[in-house]
Amino acid sequence: MMSTCLRSALLACVFTLLAPSADAQCNEYDLMLLCDSADMVDNAVSAAALQCAFNPNPESCFIASLTPTLPTMSAGCISCFAAEAPCVLGNCATTCAFGSQEACDACITSNCQSSFESCAGIVDLDGDSHNNICDCDDNNPLQYPGAPGTNEGLDNNCNGLMEVSEIAGPTCDGDLNGDSIVGVSDLVAFLGEFGCMENCGEADFNGDGIIGVADLVFLLGNMGTFC
16 A cells, blocks of 8 residues: 555655745645645545556546546646656565555655655745645745634644633733733833933833833823733
């Protein structure tokens, strides 16, 4: 059976950090299909591998086999699978047929994985060890499947839900003494800085370089805020 080997080559989570080439054959929908319907793709590839193992033209055979079983996958993406058929059969057929699963995976990874990734446009742009197949934002290393929440309002773990650990917590602008409430002690600290014209620090709430009336209005507007 070569299906798991092919799937491992396709879905391995650590890839060379490369920008996707302009001629990447798998489009955004293809990547979603590979993520959300991995078992279906795996079964189709497995069937094609069995059907085409002894075909004199395995690449054409793969295209003919996969096209009807994966009707929503683009022809370009299917061609990437097909292009790897000769590579796998030429380099790893004996290993995958008679060796261990680990040996099969290692053979395909060493010989065929990089060319498939290049063809398909599978990359890890943000270097978080999760490629763009299931990474919901491959430009943000804080977002990937299984990522911990950062309370920044991001879907960190890419499950499509906003969980408690991901919801942005309340800000505490005006809490100058760090007691998690904007209160009288903060007002006292602010008044001690009132009129500052240089290097005014965190009491310069509007960032205009001075601590003045605008900052006082801001602080009063936040009085009583818990965070």
